[in-house]
Amino acid sequence: MKLEDQVCSFEQARKLTELGVTLDTTFHWESFYPALTVAELGVLLQPYTVVRNVDKGKIYWRLLDDYHLPRWESKAPLFYKDTEAEGRAEALIWLIENGYVKVESLKL
Numbered sequence: 001m002k003l004e005d006q007v008c009s010f011e012q013a014r015k016l017t018e019l020g021v022t023l024d025t026t027f028h029w030e031s032f033y034p035a036l037t038v039a040e041l042g043v044l045l046q047p048y049t050v051v052r053n054v055d056k057g058k059i060y061w062r063l064l065d066d067y068h069l070p071r072w073e074s075k076a077p078l079f080y081k082d083t084e085a086e087g088r089a090e091a092l093i094w095l096i097e098n099g100y101v102k103v104e105s106l107k108l
Contacts, residue, residue, distance in 0.1 A: 003027070007035035008089035016089065019096050020103040041088035044106050048095065050088045053078075061087030063094070 008016070013033035023044075027035040036044070049064045061079040079090040095101040 005083045006085055007037050008041065008085050010035075012086065012089040012093065015093055016096075019093065021096070021106060023106065023108055025108070036085070036089060038085045038088060040108055041085060041092060043108055045088060045092055045095075048091065050079075050084070050091050052084065052087070059087075061091060063091045 007013075007027055010029040010033065013029045013035055016036070017033050021034070023034055023036070023040075025034040025036055025040060027037065029035050051062045051064055053060050053062055058080060059082060061081060061084070063076045063079075077094065079087050079094075081087040081090055092101065096103060
């Protein structure tokens, strides 16, 4: 598997940086934006879980959380991304933008 398939996209890294996510990561896009890995995103998303699904040949990622599910299940979109890293990054962006995760609470 290529490294590019194991980290969030450049656009997602840029968006996360714009949202205030400034973490020390191993990989970077253009020496500036943190290219978060699947494992790093998994740590940041706790207690949330991102689950892979396939519908009519299209891969999508669904956000689950046993603690908060009743509050936002109907609001959480499906994230149509090809890789797990991109699916997780998209979920993290959505959680931050919708106030479910505070940037200052994110730690690796």
